[in-house]
Amino acid sequence: SQTIHQWPATLVQPVGSPLSLECTVEGTSNPNLYWYRQAAGRGLQLLFYSVGIGQISSEVPQNLSASRPQDRQFILSSKKLLLSDSGFYLCAAEQGAEGNTQYFGPGTRLTVL
Amino acid sequence: KNEVEQSPQNLTAQEGEFITINCSYSVGISALHWLQQHPGGGIVSLFMLSSGKKKHGRLIATINIQEKHSSLHITASHPRDSAVYICAVSSGSRLTFGEGTQLTVNP
Numbered sequence: 496s497q498t499i500h501q502w503p504a505t506l507v508q509p510v511g512s513p514l515s516l517e518c519t520v521e522g523t524s525n526p527n528l529y530w531y532r533q534a535a536g537r538g539l540q541l542l543f544y545s546v547g548i549g550q551i552s553s554e555v556p557q558n559l560s561a562s563r564p565q566d567r568q569f570i571l572s573s574k575k576l577l578l579s580d581s582g583f584y585l586c587a588a589e590q591g592a593e594g595n596t597q598y599f600g601p602g603t604r605l606t607v608l
Numbered sequence: 609k610n611e612v613e614q615s616p617q618n619l620t621a622q623e624g625e626f627i628t629i630n631c632s633y634s635v636g637i638s639a640l641h642w643l644q645q646h647p648g649g650g651i652v653s654l655f656m657l658s659s660g661k662k663k664h665g666r667l668i669a670t671i672n673i674q675e676k677h678s679s680l681h682i683t684a685s686h687p688r689d690s691a692v693y694i695c696a697v698s699s700g701s702r703l704t705f706g707e708g709t710q711l712t713v714n715p
Contacts, residue, residue, distance in 0.1 A: 529703075533649075539694065539705040554702070583649050596641070597703065599651040 497522040499600035501586050507606045514559075514573040516603050518586030521567070526588040528569040529597065530561055533583040545569060581607045611635050614695050614706035621713050627682040629709045631695030634676065641703065642669050642680050643694040651694070654680070685713045 498521040508514060520526055530542040541554045543561035551561050558577050562570045569586055586600040613632045621627055631640070642654040655662050655669040657678075662669050666685075671678040682689055690713050695706040 538707040539696075539703075541702050541704075544702060585649075585651060596653050596656045598653065599643075602649045602651075604649065 497526070497588055497590065497598045499586055499588055499598055501584075501600035501603050503603060504601065505604045505606075507608060508576050509608055510578055511575045514571070514576050514580070514605070516571040516584055516586075516605075518569040518571075518600055519567055520569075520588045523567075523588065523590045525566060526590050528563065529587040529589070530569065530571050531585045531587065533585065535582070539585065543571070576607045578607050581605055610706070611704050612695055612697055612706040614693075614709050616709060617707065618710045619712070621685050621711070623686060623713055623715050625685050625713075627685050627689075627711065627713075629680045629693050629695075629711070631678045631680070631706055632676060633678075633695075633697045633704075635697065635699060635704070637697040637699050639698045640671050640678050641696040641698065642678075643696060645692040645694060645708065647691070654693075682711075687713045687715050689713050 500519045502517055528545045531539045532542055533539050543551055543553055545551050545563045548563055548566055559573050584603045587597040589595050589597045611634050615630045639656050639658045641656050643651050644654050645651045657669055657671050666683045668681040690711055692708040692710050694708045696703040
């Protein structure tokens with residue numbers, strides 16, 4: 496079965512600082528990978544998804560970017576954080592055809608001060 | 609109006625009660641997912657279904673494609689069932705999520 500790793504687990508960053516969140520996947524190859532954000536008291540929002548190395552689709556215009564340098568590595572970045580970037584960031588992996596079960600990582604709780 | 613609506617938003621039950629959480633959606637889907645999010649934030653996928661009914665232990669999920677409606681039932685609820693339950697629909701390569709239902713089961 497798939498295992499999704501995310502780090503760090505928690506992060507407190509000042510406004511204007513850079514960000515790099517990492518997600519790695521074990522137990523599968525060539526997964527579809529997803530970054531979601533959950534703002535306080537809100538539902539999950541899809542930020543980016545990737546169907547392969549170097550292939551990134553962005554769902555909403557924002558201050559963030561994503562990269563997939565390796566098959567099982569997905570990175571979420573920002574050059575300058577905003578207060579509104581605070582939230583809970585989840586990485587998910589999906590094997591095979593679209594619409595399959597997505598497996599979620601433990602998440603990173605980001606607070607921007 | 610959200611594409612995925614859940615009800616109720618909050619639900620408090622006594623241990624042993626039968627619980628139902630509802631989900632309605634307004635878009636075409638390939639599958640519907642029920643997820644469970646515990647207080648620490650971790651999310652677990654409970655069910656993925658595109659028709660009929662699935663059962664896993666005390667959890668039952670049903671879907672009516674014609675009515676665009678799904679229900680999640682918990683039989684003999686227990687305090688450890690306390691969590692946020694999230695309905696999500698998949699269309700192509702993306703999930704659209706409901707706002708979640710906060711369930712609290714008291715002993």
